[in-house]
Amino acid sequence: MGSFWVGMKALFQMLDVDVVVPPPITKRTMSLGSTHGPESACLPLKINLGNFIEAIELGADTVIMAGGHGPCRFGYFAQVHREILQNIGYDVEVLVVEQPRTGRQEFFRSIKSLFPNKNWYQVIQAIHFGWQKVLIIDQLEALILKNRAYEINKGDHSLFWKRAIRKIDRISTKAELEIGSKQLIAELNEIPKDYSRDVLHVAAVGEIYLMIESAANLNVDEKLGNLGVSVVRTEYVSDYIREKVFKTKNIPDLHAYAKPYMKNEIGGHGFHTIANTVKYANKGFDGAVQILPFTCIPEIVSMSILNKVSERENIPVLTLIFDEHSGEAGVDTRLEAFVDLVRRKKKHQQLELVGLKGV
Amino acid sequence: MIRVGIPKAFLYHKYFPMWDTFFGKLGAEVIVSPESNKVIVKQGIMNTIDEACLPLKAYMGHIIELANMDVDYIFIPRFISVEKHRYFCPKFLGLPDLIKNTCLNIKLPEILEPIINIRTNKKEFYIEVLKLASKFNKSPMSIYRAVNAAIKVHQQYERCIHSGLTYKEALKLYESTKNNFVENTNNRLDFKKQANVDSKNINIAVIGHSYILYDQQISMNLISKLEEMDCDVKTAEMLSDDLIEIATKRIPKDMFWTLNRELMGAAFHHLDHMDIDGIVMISAFACGPDAISKELIERIYKKDSNIPMLSLTIDEHTGEAGFVTRLEAFIDMIKRNRKGGQKHESNISAYGQFLGRNESVVSNARR
Numbered sequence: 001m002g003s004f005w006v007g008m009k010a011l012f013q014m015l016d017v018d019v020v021v022p023p024p025i026t027k028r029t030m031s032l033g034s035t036h037g038p039e040s041a042c043l044p045l046k047i048n049l050g051n052f053i054e055a056i057e058l059g060a061d062t063v064i065m066a067g068g069h070g071p072c073r074f075g076y077f078a079q080v081h082r083e084i085l086q087n088i089g090y091d092v093e094v095l096v097v098e099q100p101r102t103g104r105q106e107f108f109r110s111i112k113s114l115f116p117n118k119n120w121y122q123v124i125q126a127i128h129f130g131w132q133k134v135l136i137i138d139q140l141e142a143l144i145l146k147n148r149a150y151e152i153n154k155g156d157h158s159l160f161w162k163r164a165i166r167k168i169d170r171i172s173t174k175a176e177l178e179i180g181s182k183q184l185i186a187e188l189n190e191i192p193k194d195y196s197r198d199v200l201h202v203a204a205v206g207e208i209y210l211m212i213e214s215a216a217n218l219n220v221d222e223k224l225g226n227l228g229v230s231v232v233r234t235e236y237v238s239d240y241i242r243e244k245v246f247k248t249k250n251i252p253d254l255h256a257y258a259k260p261y262m263k264n265e266i267g268g269h270g271f272h273t274i275a276n277t278v279k280y281a282n283k284g285f286d287g288a289v290q291i292l293p294f295t296c297i298p299e300i301v302s303m304s305i306l307n308k309v310s311e312r313e314n315i316p317v318l319t320l321i322f323d324e325h326s327g328e329a330g331v332d333t334r335l336e337a338f339v340d341l342v343r344r345k346k347k348h349q350q351l352e353l354v355g356l357k358g359v
Numbered sequence: 360m361i362r363v364g365i366p367k368a369f370l371y372h373k374y375f376p377m378w379d380t381f382f383g384k385l386g387a388e389v390i391v392s393p394e395s396n397k398v399i400v401k402q403g404i405m406n407t408i409d410e411a412c413l414p415l416k417a418y419m420g421h422i423i424e425l426a427n428m429d430v431d432y433i434f435i436p437r438f439i440s441v442e443k444h445r446y447f448c449p450k451f452l453g454l455p456d457l458i459k460n461t462c463l464n465i466k467l468p469e470i471l472e473p474i475i476n477i478r479t480n481k482k483e484f485y486i487e488v489l490k491l492a493s494k495f496n497k498s499p500m501s502i503y504r505a506v507n508a509a510i511k512v513h514q515q516y517e518r519c520i521h522s523g524l525t526y527k528e529a530l531k532l533y534e535s536t537k538n539n540f541v542e543n544t545n546n547r548l549d550f551k552k553q554a555n556v557d558s559k560n561i562n563i564a565v566i567g568h569s570y571i572l573y574d575q576q577i578s579m580n581l582i583s584k585l586e587e588m589d590c591d592v593k594t595a596e597m598l599s600d601d602l603i604e605i606a607t608k609r610i611p612k613d614m615f616w617t618l619n620r621e622l623m624g625a626a627f628h629h630l631d632h633m634d635i636d637g638i639v640m641i642s643a644f645a646c647g648p649d650a651i652s653k654e655l656i657e658r659i660y661k662k663d664s665n666i667p668m669l670s671l672t673i674d675e676h677t678g679e680a681g682f683v684t685r686l687e688a689f690i691d692m693i694k695r696n697r698k699g700g701q702k703h704e705s706n707i708s709a710y711g712q713f714l715g716r717n718e719s720v721v722s723n724a725r726r
Contacts (some may be wrong), residue, residue: 038654040672070615071446077611078650083658097610101444237590261460264439264474266452294411298645301453304408308460321410 002212010131020060022051025215043293044209067098071267136181138236148225150193203280206291208235234276270298281313294323364430366421377513384505385495392421395576411644442477504577567641595625619648644674
């Protein structure tokens with residue numbers, strides 16, 4: 001799931017577990033997942049299944065999966081994975097870290113119960129360390145998405161991102177992490193940029209897995225950046241964990257934004273999609289890109305509402321649906337066309353402002 | 360008289376008597392949209408986004424149909440949860456929002472959208488009911504009476520269903536005895552269907568949502584087609600809650616969708632008791648919860664039994680002929696198996712007296 005693995009790896013290594021990180025997502029991962037997975041399930045389930053199979057081939061004997069309590073299907077993935085993996089002959093244990101139903105203690109207890117011979121101090125330390133890594137990665141990524149459109153030497157940010165992930169992954173103590181993250185942020189700010197460029201601002205909304213996993217969304221963020229678009233991604237793993245696991249984040253502002261269109265949460269990130277689109281339209285963004293896996297029900301509901309949002313809030317919305325067959329050229333074309341249209345619209349608005357409508 | 364429109368789709372079969380009694384006692388006239396037909400479904404398809412499932416598109420068609428029927432209100436409840444810690448599918452959670460924001464060129468009457476959510480507590484639910492009822496009748500006493508009557512009717516209706524009636528039969532019973540449904544059916548319930556006694560028929564469990572199975576247009580009359588082929592059809596709602604509760608123990612985690620939990624429970628109940636000859640699963644293309652439950656049912660059935668299984672997926676393009684062919688082939692296979700025929704398809708002779716599908720089987724099917 002994006003670069004989230006770095007945090008999880010840190011957590012489990014602190015608890016003296018041998019961690020097998022699945023190899024990067026490739027065509028093989030996707031085809032393994034879609035061969036064995038249910039055909040009409042969404043892409044995250046298939047990719048995760050492919051990841052697990054590849055990790056098992058590398059010698060993993062236990063796989064860890066997050067859970068939940070609906071109404072999104074995600075909460076049941078682990079059960080399906082277990083059934084499929086056993087059925088196709090892999091003798092592995094599937095451990096599930098459930099999303100807490102009552103409070104955050106439940107989450108800590110469920111992690112602790114996986115490690116009966118560790119004491120509470122060690123467990124909390126490990127969770128904290130993993131969490132810190134997740135935070136710094138998300139912080140860096142947000143900066144990169146925002147600044148990529150301004151870079152003078154094309155590809156600087158992408159190179160930096162790969163290096164940063166490797167560096168953070170290698171860090172094994174808290175003190176090092178603190179120094180390292182400061183260095184990385186300084187380094188990022190030093191990348192030469194040209195702020196005089198005419199850059200569009202677009203919010204990426206939609207389903208979290210597809211947004212953060214660049215292999216699944218065919219690098220939409222990078223493509224947008226290279227087209228001169230500064231992207232604000234609305235979902236990060238750290239936000240998700242804050243809201244749903246630690247329960248320290250409240251979203252009253254989102255409820256206020258979504259109220260005219262949607263009155264309650266519908267599971268997954270459907271509600272966030274609507275609310276964030278309205279929010280960034282109000283902030284004066286030039287457009288929004290909705291990213292979702294094929295057959296994602298919450299996003300389908302919000303997709304049909306987005307039409308009206310787009311019309312009323314005056315924000316262009318592009319919807320990109322991904323499944324295992326997505327061809328890259330099609331995505332490129334649609335993104336380019338979208339950016340061109342948005343740019344044209346912006347230009348016209350500017351001309352109207354100075355009273356040169358007919359030009 | 361205020362006219363309230365109720366679309367004949369989605370949860371209609373499950374809750375209609377309750378809604379009807381409730382609105383009737385409050386002094387409103389209940390208008391139900393006609394059975395799904397080609398026109399309605401087509402209207403829905405034209406007005407919904409492509410990615411939605413077929414039942415949702417049909418629902419939209421019913422709404423448009425109702426909008427043309429001169430009603431004052433359309434009843435689109437927002438079903439979030441009817442049980443503790445369990446949900447409905449996300450499309451039910453956002454149904455009123457979805458309808459309102461998709462029908463941009465059609466003028467809809469006012470929409471009644473009570474939030475039905477007892478996931479955590481019941482208080483809000485009662486407030487919602489009060490808010491809804493006060494649109495029709497301000498007197499607390501009559502609201503109380505209407506709610507009470509509705510609950511009683513619903514309980515009786517559920518009893519009818521669990522005693523072996525299908526939704527269609529139970530609804531017919533309700534229509535015929537409308538005002539004193541509870542009193543009239545009490546003594547008639549003893550006639551439990553004696554279908555299972557006749558062992559010549561084959562037992563087929565049909566696993567699918569009630570809004571697919573009982574909609575003739577969407578399911579292409581699956582149930583009556585099976586019955587014509589001498590099958591006793593067993594659907595999920597015929598099992599009581601206790602039986603489903605026991606059967607779902609097979610899966611380690613509580614299923615958090617109310618409707619799919621029932622379906623899975625029913626499938627596993629039949630697996631535990633081995634009282635069926637075959638299982639037919641029908642689901643709409645791109646149905647989210649079904650993708651998960653279907654996979655689990657399939658895998659577990661294959662692991663623990665050799666009950667034949669047919670899985671059908673429907674969308675707006677399904678041709679009826681292909682549907683019937685698959686169904687017939689499936690039933691023929693079961694019948695041949697029952698006669699002690701060859702276990703392996705490849706061992707069947709292609710001609711002559713050893714032809715697997717011989718005359719007796721064919722004539723059996725026709726009889």
